[in-house]
Amino acid sequence: MKTEPDFRTPELDALAQQVIPKDHFVFSADTARDRFFNDTRMLDVKQDVHNRFRTNPTSMIDHMIANLRLTGTEDLLDLGCGNGFILEHLRPHLAQGTITGLDIAPAVLEAARQRLHGTATPCTWIESSADELSMLDEDSFDRIMANYMIHYVPDLDRCFTEVRRVMRYGGIFHLTTDRPDSMLEMYDVHFTALKAMDAPQHLFKATPKGRLSLANGTGILGRYFKKVEKVVWQDQLRFTDPEPFMRFYTVGHNHCCASSEPDARLNEAFFAELRDHVRTQVVAAIEKEGYFAVTKYTGTFLCR
Known part of the structure; x- marks a missing residue:
C-alpha cells in the first residue's frame, strides 16, 4: 500500500506558532472578480509552479480524482471553475457524464470554455456567484466541487444550503482548502521582510x-451535511532557482496578499524593496540547503 509523504516536522510546527497570525485577510467577491481573476495570470502561475516543483508523486489532481470516485456517468458542477484546468483533467473520467462550470469572473470562465471546447462531454458555463444557484434545478448533480475558492463566497450559509438543494441523494460535495499554516516558509520570508x-x-x-x-471546516460544514470526511494531502515545492518562486509569490499570491487591493500607503518602491528582501532570504536558503522549500498542508472535505 502506497504511503503518502509526510512533510510535517516539530520544527515546522513550532515555526507556524511563531509566524502565522491569528487574523486573516478577507476579500470580497468583487475584488476576486475584478482584480484577481480579471485574467488568468494568477491561476496560470500557481498551476504551473505547483506542477513543476512538486515532490509528492501523487498530484493534487490525482488526489481529487480519487476522492470524487467517478464512474464516468456523473453530472458534475464546479463552483468557481476558474480557467478550467481541473476540469480538463477530470473530463476523461466523465466520458458519459456532463460538466457545468460556474464562476463569477467572465475572463476565467471564457478561458475554461475555450479550454474544453470541442470535447465530447457536454459542458455548460454559467456566470454567477457560488451562493446564487437559483438557475439550477434541485437534485441535478451527483458531484459538486468547490476548490480553493470558498473564502471568496459572500454568503456561505446560502451557498451550502443551495449545494444541498441541487445535489442528488448519494452525491458528494467536494470542497478543497488549506490549513492556515500551509506554505509556511513563504509566509516566514514574507513577514521577516515586512518586519x-x-x-x-x-x-x-x-x-x-x-x-x-x-x-x-469540519464544524462549519457539519451544520449543513450529515457526514463530513476530511482527507488530507501534503506536498512540498522545492526551488533551486529563486525566480520561479518569486513569480509564485508576486503574481500567484500578490505578495502574500499585501498587493491584493490598492493602498495609497504602499507604492511600487515599497514592493520592489519587499521583493528584494524576500529574494535575498530565498537565495540564502538555496545556498545553504540546496533548495528553498514551500510546504503545502492541504486537503479535501467530502460532504454527503
Missing part, C-alpha cells in the same frame, strides 16, 4: 483561506 521594513501592521495577516480551512 525589516517596519511595514504597516495591517499587512501582518494570514491567508484568507482561514475563513474556512482544514482547521475549522
